[in-house]
Amino acid sequence: TLLNELDRSMGRYRDEVNLKTAIMSFINAVLNAGAGEDNLEFRLHLRYEFLMLGIQPVIDKLREHENATLDRHLDFFEMVRNEDDLELAKRFDLIHIDTKSASQMFELIKKRLKHTDAYPYLLSILQHCLQMPYKRNGGNFQQWQLLDRILQQIVLQDERGDDPDIAPLENFNVKNIIKMLVNENEVKQWRDQAEKFRKDHAELMSKLEKKERECETKTQEKDEMMKTLNKMKDKLQKESLELRQARDQMNDLVSQLNEYSV
Known part of the structure; x- marks a missing residue:
């Protein structure tokens, strides 16, 4: 995969740096051009997917090459990430949101929805999450994966029902569902x-x-x-x-x- 190639050592410094520079250039282009150019939600979504796949330790490792061209692409990735994180935090009147902290994210959502018509639905979501299947050995995680995919579609789909995700859920039109609701x-x-x-x-x-x-x-x-x-x-x-x-x-x-x- 892309991250495997980014992390793999080839032995020859020049070939390795050139390949990794090209990969980082491609990742930055995917994040910031096309659907991500004016869509904060898409950039946050796609970058989070890369982070979940483990791109951050790979970036830290790439710094060891001390190559100016590669470092520029790494710096650009980090710069846009920090800008987007700050933009998201501003929506909650904060400077930073720890997206690794489930408790902080929950408290922010709870505070925002506490006195709104949406709050009962947040409670309903949490109540039904308590009833979702759970096994310590990791089985039955697909239901949670489906819930995650549905939320992604809700965030990413535009007014026409188009989704910048390359693999959206079929027959899942957020606009039509909201209209029905x-x-x-x-x-x-x-x-x-x-x-x-x-x-x-x-x-x-x-x-x-x-x-x-x-x-x-x-x-x-x-x-x-x-x-x-x-x-x-x-x-x-x-x-x-x-x-x-x-x-x-x-x-x-x-x-x-x-x-x-x-």
């Missing part, structure tokens, strides 16, 4: 809104029925009060009549007494 979320939002309207309507109907019952109660109370008042009026009128009759009788008796006195 958007439609699915819109349907869910309409359902939630309809359910909210239903609950609001039920609540209003309940309040209206309560008010009607209160009005009926008040009407009944008013009717009862009117009946009581009318009874009191009738009683008062009756007592007033009886009082007048008593006065008349008393006046008659007084008149009779006066006549007897004379």
Whole structure:
């Protein structure tokens, strides 16, 4: 492979340096031209693949050749790498992100998504990762490899569904899937809104029925009060009549007494 040739010793200094210089020139061109020219995500992705394959110790070994031309290509690789790492770190308001530290990367993602609609999905991803198959002897790693490939496609695919990766997953169009999820979320939002309207309507109907019952109660109370008042009026009128009759009788008796006195 490319890295094997970069690391292999050929014995003849000039031939070895020329080959390794050509390989480093090719690697830099692949990283920084074409898809990588204006695509930070692609450069980070492809460079990480080289790093996972072990290019860093090979570069350190190539420094021992002390060849100016080769060193320029090595320096260019390191320079662009540092610039890209800094650009990525700026997205999180940092100077450096240790991509070898799972805990730091997790904390950065958690902090960024903590109070967003995406946070529940991060928790869901982690929960399902806990359920992924795991064996200490390294078996069943293909599921993790598939998850890694899917995430790579999500990061790398452009708006047209084109992927600069030379071996993308077949029939995996991120744009179409996101569009489907958007439609699915819109349907869910309409359902939630309809359910909210239903609950609001039920609540209003309940309040209206309560008010009607209160009005009926008040009407009944008013009717009862009117009946009581009318009874009191009738009683008062009756007592007033009886009082007048008593006065008349008393006046008659007084008149009779006066006549007897004379």
